[in-house]
Amino acid sequence: AQTVTQSQPEMSVQEAETVTLSCTYDTSESDYYLFWYKQPPSRQMILVIRQEAYKQQNATENRFSVNFQKAAKSFSLKISDSQLGDAAMYFCAYSGGSNYKLTFGKGTLLTVNP
Amino acid sequence: SQTIHQWPATLVQPVGSPLSLECTVEGTSNPNLYWYRQAAGRGLQLLFYSIGIDQISSEVPQNLSASRPQDRQFILSSKKLLLSDSGFYLCVMTRDRGYGYTFGSGTRLTVV
Numbered sequence: 580a581q582t583v584t585q586s587q588p589e590m591s592v593q594e595a596e597t598v599t600l601s602c603t604y605d606t607s608e609s610d611y612y613l614f615w616y617k618q619p620p621s622r623q624m625i626l627v628i629r630q631e632a633y634k635q636q637n638a639t640e641n642r643f644s645v646n647f648q649k650a651a652k653s654f655s656l657k658i659s660d661s662q663l664g665d666a667a668m669y670f671c672a673y674s675g676g677s678n679y680k681l682t683f684g685k686g687t688l689l690t691v692n693p
Numbered sequence: 694s695q696t697i698h699q700w701p702a703t704l705v706q707p708v709g710s711p712l713s714l715e716c717t718v719e720g721t722s723n724p725n726l727y728w729y730r731q732a733a734g735r736g737l738q739l740l741f742y743s744i745g746i747d748q749i750s751s752e753v754p755q756n757l758s759a760s761r762p763q764d765r766q767f768i769l770s771s772k773k774l775l776l777s778d779s780g781f782y783l784c785v786m787t788r789d790r791g792y793g794y795t796f797g798s799g800t801r802l803t804v805v
Contacts, residue, residue: 624796674790679725685736
């Protein structure tokens, strides 16, 4: 079974600084997707960034970028120029197999200090 | 665009009472549908998923059940709620994970 591990239950960063959230996963599949989701206090899940396993180039969305290391099964999220609005719970998620199930990590609670 | 309507937003139910949470999809057909539960301070656990009408797969044995009577309707039920059923329940859908997943707004269930 696929597993996703987020080893940092909580992280904090100063406003305007950079922070990296860690994620590792375990799979025997070769075709899969990886996601980072943001969950603010409203609990509405917001897609931050998506990476397709067959693409070697790391995905980037404005201030958010990933470091995808397929051989190491690592998928970290870097947030640059952190803003107060970035404070939230962040989930790393894996999707593989024909039924497209999403497997989530336990989340990292990010605090942004002014 | 694809949207999920999930209701109710909040529910307080006594132990032993029945449960019915409903989720309906708009803007697409034949989606894959999922029910997740998020306990306080924890990640999201997959409970059930469905790839078509009346096709339900259970991930975790428990006193909950799911049904999909129509293509765009997914229902989570229980005959008798337990205290441990409290949590935040999310309905999720996808047609093609390359296009991503759509999340409902969730139901916060408190069993008292």
